[in-house]
Amino acid sequence: MAHINSAKVPIPTLERLATYLRFLIDLEQSNVDTISSAEVEKQTGINAAQFRKDLSYFGEFGKPGVGYNVSDLQNRIARILKVDVDQKVVLVGAGNLGSALVGYPGLKEHRFNLVAVFDNNYGKIGKPLWNLEINDVAAIKDINQKLRARIGILAVPTNAAQRVADLMVEAGIDAILNFAPLLLRVPSHVFVRNVSFLQELAVLSYHLTGETTPIENGTSVSVKNNGNSDMSLLQNREPSPLSELHSSISQNLNG
Amino acid sequence: MAHINSAKVPIPTLERLATYLRFLIDLEQSNVDTISSAEVEKQTGINAAQFRKDLSYFGEFGKPGVGYNVSDLQNRIARILKVDVDQKVVLVGAGNLGSALVGYPGLKEHRFNLVAVFDNNYGKIGKPLWNLEINDVAAIKDINQKLRARIGILAVPTNAAQRVADLMVEAGIDAILNFAPLLLRVPSHVFVRNVSFLQELAVLSYHLTGETTPIENGTSVSVKNNGNSDMSLLQNREPSPLSELHSSISQNLNG
DNA sequence: ATATGTTTGTGAAATAGTTTACAAGGTTGG
């Protein structure tokens, strides 16, 4: 059929690739060894052609008349996403969220190897966090000179985020997972992904209809905003030091 | 100029609205009282026409020749997103992530009022979590009959997520923030948003180039960003009980 | 009050992403 479509891959495709990987792992654990795109659609809700198209950016993976070999596809997708090898990760912000992340086994399971944690709070520096010791964020460049991690997780309050991002970039980090609700300014070789649950909550909130849903299944939706509420707004207020649980935002792509 | 464009609003627009809101709050604190779309672009990297178009779905907000009144715009966006009033929220999953969320002041600051926490672990039920007591998830329907929360946060392991989502829906929840890495099946009146940092990490990982970035003292300035949203999952292995830190996915909304 | 400059809101054009539709490869059973 065809060959490596090395054109630029849409971000949504990459996101779905991660979904497929997850799904394939589950399938393998259920001892399924072959699956068709139609079956993927049935089980995940993702359109079969979408699935095939997504894969087509990277080559050919299936056999006409048969489908896809589950474990082979799994391996190949893991390789595409580079999650088939350990990736070193550093984290800045040893607050609620940072701590939860350090203790989360899923990171290691997914080959993201957390090799250092930083904060700027002198009450925290030097203390242990799970199996790591909290370092002074001021030392991130020196420390990462040896570690050479390229992925950084930013879990600090908004008001510190840009400053810390600058330090990360200086330290050789070129992929940042940002939990702070702001759009980071970084050099063009650095990739940023934002994780934002406050934003997601706002989107959900928008979709709430005026009426309380009767408990039990209905179907309909609709009913718009009846318009007389007051005019409060989102408060702000920064938590004090580095490191607190935070949400975020999304940023536009660019070139 | 024009009037209320009550057509369907693109999800990316809603996501950006949350960004704008955040940005406007920061501006107000800096005592800026008027801003033009060009200035928004300069400061956030979001295209000026995009900003204007996003707002145009909801009416007219600016004055030609002048720009937008910061605090007025802030209030109006908050109202659009319904974050100008308290929204009750329940959380299921009192693990690492759940605990971090309960303790996160940003929720209350943004008017998301966490009114109940649930888990299925008998070791946890009845114990306090910050200011709330952990309830048995089996009682969610009864308890929510009184509370009438409509937003639910799902912070349980993947293997429990669908089951818990079903309970939430039965309990009258019609907006779910899902942290588990799978695509939930829910009735069409229920909205789901997925939050997935393992997925985001995978996207970052994909973009890592073969070479280690030289630790530069470079300065460059360009803007940066990436899109957000949409589906997927990652690898996984199940932690044992309900409630563990988890990542996730995103699903397309629908009407 | 007219000219000059600024900035909005929005059609229309351009881009990006998804879905349809189908030729071609591959399988199965007689």
Next chain:
DNA sequence: CCAACCTTGTAAACTATTTCACAAACATAT
């Protein structure tokens, strides 16, 4: 080997979203 049947990979059609580009609104200065 052939016929009937699947299923892939992808070109083309379609849908969604972003960006351009400009008329209309408003401000300011003279």
